[in-house]
Amino acid sequence: xxxxxxxxxxxxxxxxxxxxxxxxxxxxxxxxxxxxxxxxxxxxxxxxxxxxxxxxxxxxxxxxxxxxxxxxxxxxxxxxxxxxxxxxxxxxxxxxxxxxxxxxxxxxxxxxxxxxxxxxxxxxxxxxxxxxxxxxxxxxxxxxxxxxxxxxxxxxxxxxxxxxxxxxxxxxxxxxxxxxxxxxxxxxxxxxxxxxxxxxxxxxxxxxxxxxxx
Amino acid sequence: xxxxxxxxxxxxxxxxxxxxxxxxxxxxxxxxxxxxxxxxxxxxxxxxxxxxxxxxxxxxxxxxxxxxxxxxxxxxxxxxxxxxxxxxxxxxxxxxxxxxxxxxxxxxxxxxxxxxxxxxxxxxxxxxxxxxxxxxxxxxxxxxxxxxxxxxxxxxxxxxxxxxxxxxxxxxxxxxxxxxxxx
Numbered sequence: 001x002x003x004x005x006x007x008x009x010x011x012x013x014x015x016x017x018x019x020x021x022x023x024x025x026x027x028x029x030x031x032x033x034x035x036x037x038x039x040x041x042x043x044x045x046x047x048x049x050x051x052x053x054x055x056x057x058x059x060x061x062x063x064x065x066x067x068x069x070x071x072x073x074x075x076x077x078x079x080x081x082x083x084x085x086x087x088x089x090x091x092x093x094x095x096x097x098x099x100x101x102x103x104x105x106x107x108x109x110x111x112x113x114x115x116x117x118x119x120x121x122x123x124x125x126x127x128x129x130x131x132x133x134x135x136x137x138x139x140x141x142x143x144x145x146x147x148x149x150x151x152x153x154x155x156x157x158x159x160x161x162x163x164x165x166x167x168x169x170x171x172x173x174x175x176x177x178x179x180x181x182x183x184x185x186x187x188x189x190x191x192x193x194x195x196x197x198x199x200x201x202x203x204x205x206x207x208x209x210x211x212x213x214x
Numbered sequence: 215x216x217x218x219x220x221x222x223x224x225x226x227x228x229x230x231x232x233x234x235x236x237x238x239x240x241x242x243x244x245x246x247x248x249x250x251x252x253x254x255x256x257x258x259x260x261x262x263x264x265x266x267x268x269x270x271x272x273x274x275x276x277x278x279x280x281x282x283x284x285x286x287x288x289x290x291x292x293x294x295x296x297x298x299x300x301x302x303x304x305x306x307x308x309x310x311x312x313x314x315x316x317x318x319x320x321x322x323x324x325x326x327x328x329x330x331x332x333x334x335x336x337x338x339x340x341x342x343x344x345x346x347x348x349x350x351x352x353x354x355x356x357x358x359x360x361x362x363x364x365x366x367x368x369x370x371x372x373x374x375x376x377x378x379x380x381x382x383x384x385x386x387x388x389x390x391x392x393x394x395x396x397x
Contacts, residue, residue, distance in 0.1 A: 022221050026228025030235060037239045044247050051254040058261045062268065069268035072275035079278040079285070081335065086285045088333040089292055092394070093366040099373060100359030107355060115382070119375040 097123055097131055097200065101162070106135070109154045113147050113182060114139045129200040134171070136193045140180045144190035148173055152194050165199035289336075293396065295367055301325075301340055301395045309344055312364075316357045318349050326390065330397070337394045341371075346387040348378065354387055368393045 006012075018024075099121070110116055118136040123129075135155075139147040148170075156168035176189030217225070297304045306323035313321040326341040346354065354375070361368060372390035 021224070022217075023224035023228060026225070026231065030228070030231055033232070034235060037235075037244075041239075041243055041247070044244065044251070048247060048251050048254070051251060051258065055254050055258050055261075058258055058265065062261050062265050065265060065268040065272070069271045072272045076271065076275045076278055079275070079282055082285050082289070083278070083281065085333070085335045086288045089337075089394075090288065092334070092369070096362070096366075096369045098362050099370050100355060100362055103351075103355040103358060107351065115377070116375075117377050119373070121373045123371050 095129075097129070102131065102133070102159075102198070105158050105162075106133075106155070109158050110137075110151065111147065113141045113144075114151055128203050130203070131198040131200070133196040133198065134193065135196065136191075138176060138180075138189050138191055140182050140187050140189045142187060144176065144188055145173060148190055148192040148194075151192075155194065155196055159196070159198055163198045163200060164202050165197075167195075167197040169195050171195050292367070292394075295365075296394070296396050301393075305340070305342060305393065305395075309342075312361065313346065313357060316360065317353065318346060318357060320348070321346050334394060336397055338397050339392050340395055342391050342393065344389040344391060346389070348381070348384045349387055350383060351375070351385055354385065365393070 102121070106116075106119070114137055116135055116137040119133065121131060121133040123131055137148075137151075139145070139151065141147045152168050152170060156166050159166045159168075171193040173190060173192045176191050178189055179186045180189055181187075297308075302325055305325075309323045310321050313319075322345045324343050324345075326343050328338055328340045330338050349357075358370070362370070369392045370389055371392055372388075374388040376386045378384040378386060
């Protein structure tokens with residue numbers, strides 16, 4: 001058997017050492033990771049570019065619309081004010097209190113044995129839309145108080161269907177000192193004052209006093 | 215395989231380089247990019263409602279513009295009911311003429327007060343006292359009905375009717391009315 005001598009063993013060992021050099025292997029690994037990172041980064045850059053384009057488009061749209069919207073808002077406010085003022089004007093005209101029907105009804109309710117001496121009516125400005133009527137008069141007949149009472153109830157009954165709430169109360173009712181001639185007869189008189197409240201809108205319910213706890 | 219000292223040093227160096235690269239990549243490159251992406255995304259999302267609001271505002275104004283002629287017509291009609299000039303000059307005459315046409319003479323009108331009601335922009339409210347010294351009740355009620363129908367800007371706020379002392383068939387009437395005039 002022939003003796004075989006490897007005279008290049010040192011060179012081969014050096015080559016093998018070079019081949020598995022950790023620093024070189026690390027560089028290869030790092031390069032691979034860097035390539036992967038760079039790829040991902042470029043993908044993200046592309047996505048970013050899409051976003052920038054989308055934002056620019058939307059911003060351009062908004063920049064175009066914003067001044068128009070601003071002018072529109074101003075015009076809208078102006079128009080809203082005008083519409084509100086017009087609505088208030090129409091409301092004032094249509095929501096007026098009409099006196100003629102009230103006078104007509106009073107005229108039909110007052111009987112021939114009652115003389116109205118004074119009638120005053122007012123629209124109090126207290127938040128509730130109502131008409132306060134005060135009727136001062138003289139009633140005559142065998143029972144003048146009853147005549148006045150009939151007028152009071154007749155007033156309430158006549159106005160009830162037309163108004164939300166009607167109250168008719170005597171402020172005064174006194175026997176008169178003078179006698180008058182009615183149908184050829186001397187009859188006694190009574191003086192009265194009726195307070196009539198005609199509510200166009202519902203009056204707010206009065207608060208009931210709370211009972212104190214002891 | 216046994217690693218030599220030099221090889222261990224190289225491996226440690228490699229690991230350090232890896233950490234450095236990862237750190238730099240995430241903190242100096244990818245991190246800011248993602249942050250910018252988030253900011254852009256938020257801006258895009260934020261612009262959506264703004265654009266929608268602007269569009270709806272423009273649409274709303276268009277609708278209002280359609281209603282504007284009706285409003286203008288109402289204002290025009292109301293203004294047409296108010297004569298030009300000082301109300302003190304024309305209102306008493308107008309009232310006197312109105313009652314005269316209904317057979318009621320000697321009506322005197324005087325100005326009580328004037329005020330500005332914020333609800334009626336461009337108008338002012340004038341309060342007048344109308345004194346009718348002698349009038350029959352039926353005749354007066356009929357005149358009131360006509361006044362309410364013909365003069366929509368006039369509102370009667372107070373009424374005092376008193377039976378005549380000498381003539382029981384006639385009454386003395388005092389009316390308080392409001393009317394709107396141009397500012």
